[in-house]
Amino acid sequence: MYNKTKILLSSVGISMMLGGCLGMNSTNTNNESKKTKETHAASGEMLVSVQDYTGEGYALPYGKETDHIAEANRDQIEEATIKFFQEKYKTEVTVHNVAGAKDGATVFVESAGKPDFYTYAVVPVDETAEKVLVDKIWADEYQVQNAIQGGLYHMIFNKEFGQLDDYFTSLSAEGQITGKTEKALQNVGGHGLMTPYYFISTASDDAAIKPVYDLYLQNPDESVENLRNAYNESLFDKENFQINIQLFMKEKQAKPSEEIFTQVTNDLEEMNNIPKGTYSFYLNDNLIHAETSEGTKDNSLERAFPNYIIKD
Structure with a gap:
């Protein structure tokens, strides 16, 4: 299972991937990412309450040099990004944020309709000429596919995800836990189907959802019923x-x-009507690292690799 897990992003952030235009790598392991998060989170002055965090202060490595160039050319970047997703993925998107990165600018977007998802594209920047190379815009194909597939899962299994969403909404209403703000997801999320409480990761070789993804690209207006019928449940692999x-x-x-950690873990293990799959769970304190948007720290409680919660 670990080999398949390696292709997935860390369960708590994607800043390591977004840090460079030329060196992006989608095979970060959970352990590597966690170590990086703990290092970042050590500087207390960067920590803010999760309820107050909207993405302000977020920064990518080596991004200071390109950030001001990207901001000065924001209109060009937005236009190119919208066109890129329309032409390549038949999907309308809204641009929420542009952050300078090594040799480029990372553009955080959200789908304008169904399926719901967040993802990102990269616009290279010529620092010497102070130009944005919008004609060379690109995106990590697997990450966009992962984002759309996660949104499709959420859409065709709406009833099951509704149970999960209702559970976390009810839990939050009890007043002891909370999730990330919608603004934080929009401005620095970038990872597929995301709610304040969780996000979805799919594998590149997820054969069950692939026919749904292909049908969506052929016809983005396809009905939910037809998309659901395209899903090959016999090929579903929880890993x-x-x-x-x-x-x-x-x-x-x-x-x-x-106490809360044990309660949520037990609830998840006992719930029968939530989506099938592999669940990881982190309970953090109230603080989030502003520069990386990550919340996991040394004191976080976790149920993750190799002891996932399995629903099958």
């Missing part, structure tokens, strides 16, 4: 489908609660 849960304590000074 190819992860639901990555990240909750935060609501009180600003609260440490991750063992």
Whole structure:
């Protein structure tokens, strides 16, 4: 299972991938990413309450030099990005944020309709000429495919995900836990189907959802019923489908609660009507690292690799 997990993004962030236009790598392991998050989170002055975090302060490595160039050419970047997703993925998107990165600018987008997802594209930047090379815009094909596939899963299994969404909404209403803000997801999310409480990861060789993805690209207006009928349930492999849960304590000074962690873990294990797949779960304190948008720290409680929660 670990080999398949390696192709997935860390369950709590994607800043390592977004940091460079030339050196992006989608095979970061959970352990490598976690170590990086812990290093970043060590600087307390960068930590803010998750309820207050909207993406302000977010920065990518080596991005200062290109950030101001990207901002000065924001209109060009937005126009090129919208056109890129329309032509290549038959999908209308909204641009929420542009962040300077090594040799380029990372553009965070959200789908304008169904399926719901967040992803990103990269526009190379010529620092010497202070130009954005919009004609060379590109995106990591697997990450966009992963984003669309996650949105399609959420759409065709709406009832099952509705159970999961209702559970976290109810849990949050009890007043002890919370999730990321919608603005944070829009401005620095970039990872597929995302809610304040979880995001979805699919494998590139997820044969069950691939016919749905292909049908969507052929006809983005295809009915939910036809998309659901294209799903090949006999090829479903729980190792190819992860639901990555990240909750935060609501009180600003609260440490991750063992009681809440145990309750949520037990609830997830006992629930029968939520989506099938592999679940990871992190319970963090109230703080999030502004520069990386990551919440996992040394004191976080986790149920993840190799001890996932399995629903099959």
